[in-house]
Amino acid sequence: xxxxxxxxxxxxxxxxxxxxxxGIIEDYTATDxxxxxxxPAKELVEKHHRQVLPSQVSQKIGQAFDRLKEGEKxxxxxxxxxxxxxxxxxxxxxSKISNGEGDKFLLAVKDTTDQKKMEKKLALxxxxxTELNRQKDKLFSVISHDLRNxxxxxxxxxxxLLQDYDEFSKEDILEYLELLNxxxxxxxxxxxDLLAWSRVKLGEVTTDIQxxxxxxxxxxxxxxxxxxxxxKGISLENRVPDAIHADADAGMVKKILKNLIANxxxxxxxxxxxxxxxxxxxxxxxxxxxDEGVGIDENAQEKVLDKDHNYxxxxxxxxxxxxxxxxxxxxxxxxxxGGIRLESEPGKGSTFTFTLPAQP
Numbered sequence: 001x002x003x004x005x006x007x008x009x010x011x012x013x014x015x016x017x018x019x020x021x022x023g024i025i026e027d028y029t030a031t032d033x034x035x036x037x038x039x040p041a042k043e044l045v046e047k048h049h050r051q052v053l054p055s056q057v058s059q060k061i062g063q064a065f066d067r068l069k070e071g072e073k074x075x076x077x078x079x080x081x082x083x084x085x086x087x088x089x090x091x092x093x094x095s096k097i098s099n100g101e102g103d104k105f106l107l108a109v110k111d112t113t114d115q116k117k118m119e120k121k122l123a124l125x126x127x128x129x130t131e132l133n134r135q136k137d138k139l140f141s142v143i144s145h146d147l148r149n150x151x152x153x154x155x156x157x158x159x160x161l162l163q164d165y166d167e168f169s170k171e172d173i174l175e176y177l178e179l180l181n182x183x184x185x186x187x188x189x190x191x192x193d194l195l196a197w198s199r200v201k202l203g204e205v206t207t208d209i210q211x212x213x214x215x216x217x218x219x220x221x222x223x224x225x226x227x228x229x230x231x232k233g234i235s236l237e238n239r240v241p242d243a244i245h246a247d248a249d250a251g252m253v254k255k256i257l258k259n260l261i262a263n264x265x266x267x268x269x270x271x272x273x274x275x276x277x278x279x280x281x282x283x284x285x286x287x288x289x290x291d292e293g294v295g296i297d298e299n300a301q302e303k304v305l306d307k308d309h310n311y312x313x314x315x316x317x318x319x320x321x322x323x324x325x326x327x328x329x330x331x332x333x334x335x336x337x338g339g340i341r342l343e344s345e346p347g348k349g350s351t352f353t354f355t356l357p358a359q360p
Contacts, residue, residue: 014090015109021102023065037081037088037111054081064094068105078112081232089116107166154183185228189262196255197324200331207249207335211359214287216242217250218276229265229274233318236261237275245359246280252332253356257289259325260352264291266315267350280358284338287344288353296344303329305342323328331355 008205015038018027025048028041038044042051050058057079065076075094080087089112097104157180161173168176199205216237222236229236259277264274272292279286294316296304304326329352333340338355 006302013108013354014109014111015107017044017049017107017109019049019065019105019107023050023062025049025052026104037083040076057067057081060092061094062093065105068094068096085096088113111340111345151187154180154187157183158227182231193259193325193328194316197328197331200328207252209247209249212246212248212250212253212356213242213243214246214253214278215242220258221222221254221261225261225265228262232265232272233263233268234268234270234271235273237273239275239277240287241278244280244285246356247359248336252335256354257287257328258330260289263352264289264293264327264350266317267291267293267295267313269293283360285355285356285358287356288351292349292350295346295348296342296348297348301342301344307338 001152013031014030015030019027020026024046025044026046028039030038035192039052049061050296053061060077060079063076067075076091077094078089080089091112092107092109094105094107097106128349157176161168165173165296193245196205201241218238218240222238226236251300261274261276268274274292277290288319300313330340333356336356338357340352340354342350342352344350
């Protein structure tokens with residue numbers, strides 16, 4: 001091949017093969033960068049491509065030959081070759097060349113590894129940007145709707161009390177104060193969830209794995225939600241066997257349980273029961289939070305655990321929906337290599353189940 005042709009080759013391709021009609025390599029040349037990843041020409045020439053090229057490449061060449069024989073003028077295809085721990089990607093064009101010596105086939109190959117790597121990096125960045133935009137939209141939604149309503153509700157009650165204070169009896173004032181207390185608790189819970197969620201998204205949360213006694217931790221969580229449960233006459237049952245221990249971050253598990261149990265209370269009818277149970281299966285622990293509440297229909301179930309949706313529904317006493325609490329649960333469970341699933345039936349309650357690594 002002349003130096004002029006080689007300069008053209010260097011500008012556009014890394015490898016050039018000339019095949020006979022029956023697939024024998026008649027000639028081969030490569031650029032300096034292409035020679036690094038292929039045998040020398042003397043090991044390829046006068047041999048069938050199936051003898052000297054990787055099977056997946058030879059298969060694609062054979063398919064390209066068939067398409068040319070069917071009438072196509074040029075066939076383009078891509079392939080990937082494994083080279084130890086690093087793979088390389090190639091784009092190839094097979095063309096038919098007719099001359100006085102009979103039909104020949106020219107295969108021009110371009111190494112697209114750097115391009116593929118760049119495309120993957122760009123795709124990853126686009127994916128991260130999409131996720132950041134989704135998180136931003138969700139955060140604004142919670143702030144503009146849930147938090148605004150919570151603060152607005154408290155402001156309204158305060159305004160009524162201050163404006164007509166002299167006209168209210170002690171019983172009326174106590175009723176408004178109880179309403180304010182409930183509103184304050186819900187707002188505080190929402191702010192806690194927002195803080196925890198933002199810390200996760202900003203990468204400020206580290207996982208401190210230790211032995212977690214699940215039954216004792218469940219009792220601690222029950223104490224924190226007992227006030228809300230008591231207001232609705234809801235019983236809290238801890239059926240976690242004392243012998244079960246998880247290998248997990250205690251703070252994250254506490255947050256998961258608190259959010260799931262709080263949701264169970266919200267969507268339970270007065271006088272109902274919210275139960276926590278667990279069982280050890282091999283090297284993992286399966287934990288379930290079960291309520292006897294309103295349940296969730298099949299269409300809504302798909303949205304509840306989908307972080308792309310901001311699922312919301314009021315509780316049986318008008319409590320605000322789960323907001324971003326379930327997002328936090330999903331994130332924390334995934335940090336432990338587990339997942340959350342939901343089983344529910346309208347009118348019969350819901351069961352949220354998640355897995356954690358068992359203590360060895």
